[in-house]
C-alpha cells in the first residue's frame with residue numbers, strides 16, 4: 001500500500017471542542033476516554049498501516065540501560081513511530097496539536113511525544129503496571145489509540161484502568177478503532193487483558209524536558 005498523499009488529505013483537522021473536553025477530563029479525573037477521536041479517514045489509514053506495513057519487534061520494559069524483555073510482564077510486539085510516511089506524519093501532527101492545546105490550557109509544559117505501534121497476537125497481554133514512577137521518568141501523560149475495526153465482547157484484550165490509591169472501581173476499555181485513552185502516567189496502574197485475536201494499537205507518551213548539561217532530550 002502506498003502513502004504518497006499529503007498529511008492534509010488523510011484529515012488532520014483537530015476540533016477544538018474535543019481538545020477542550022480532553023483537558024476538562026484530565027483536570028477533573030486524571031484521564032479521558034474518547035470514542036472516534038481522530039478523523040475517520042486517518043483512523044482507517046493508521047489501521048491499514050499497522051496491519052500491513054509495520055515491522056514489529058518484541059517489546060521490552062524500561063529504557064536504555066534498564067531495557068529488558070520479560071515475557072511474564074508483556075508479550076506484545078512494537079514498532080516506534082518516526083513519522084516518515086504521510087499517515088504517521090499526520091498522526092504525529094494531530095498529537096502535536098493536542099500537546100499545544102494541553103500546554104496552553106493546563107500549563108503542563110509538555111515537551112515531546114513518543115509513540116509506537118503495538119501488536120498483541122492472540123494470547124498476548126501486558127500485566128498491571130505504571131508507565132512512570134514519581135521522580136524516575138519524564139513521561140507525564142500516557143495515550144493509547146486503538147486500531148481494531150471491530151472488537152466483540154468475547155475477544156478479550158480490554159485495557160483495565162485501576163483508580164489511584166487502590167480504590168475499588170476499575171474501568172474496562174474496549175480496544176475499538178478510533179478510541180483514544182489519555183491518563184496521567186504516574187497516577188493510574190493499568191493492564192491489558194489477554195487478547196483472543198490480533199490486537200493493534202498505538203501507545204504513546206507526552207514527556208517533559210529533563211535535559212541537563214550532560215544530557216539533552218532530542219525533540220521527537
Ligand SMILES: O=C(O)CCC(=O)C(=O)O
Nearest residue numbers: 126131144159192201203
Ligand atoms: O494497549 C493498551 O491498551 C495499553 C498498553 C500499555 O499499557 C503500554 O504500552 O504501556
Ligand SMILES: [Fe+2]
Nearest residue numbers: 129130131190
Ligand atoms: Fe502502559
